[in-house]
Amino acid sequence: MNILFLHGLESKLSDEKRTILEAYGTVIAPDLEYKSNPDIIQNLYDEYKNQNINAIIGSSMGGFAGFHLANSLGICALLYNPALPYRNSVMQNIPLDLSKKHSPMMRIVLGGHDNVIKAKDNLTFLSQNFNEIKECTIEIIYELAHQIPVVIFEEQTEAFFERLCY
Known part of the structure; x- marks a missing residue:
């Protein structure tokens, strides 16, 4: 399985989270410069449209790109x-x-204590754009802020791949 990981703004994939993902497949984690390249989604589409990508995982700005890329490529996210x-x-x-x-x-996965990207704003967006997704699970974790602790990343990644394998 090939997993495309899209990091957030001014962020990278940590070694701990990479190790978690590697239990499920080969991890591709490009270094993305969102501020200097407004065409990241098009660039990612061009780069990966003919590759065998099985899942997209994204966080924050990478989640934004991942949402649109997954809907363009028909890939789970x-x-x-x-x-x-x-x-x-x-x-x-x-x-x-x-x-x-x-x-x-x-x-x-939305954080109830995320002050950077508020869960209610994402829920509003999703309710207005729900036709973009065939099946969607929304997990709101009340105590979660914007940063994703390794333990929550591991739990949610496991839940995602369990569902993906059915």
């Missing part, structure tokens, strides 16, 4: 506190000419 409703501080273009295959399954 696990998104942590995705920056879906926010596009003001960092401009990212959503290519209109990409195919819309719709993600067959998404698991979206």
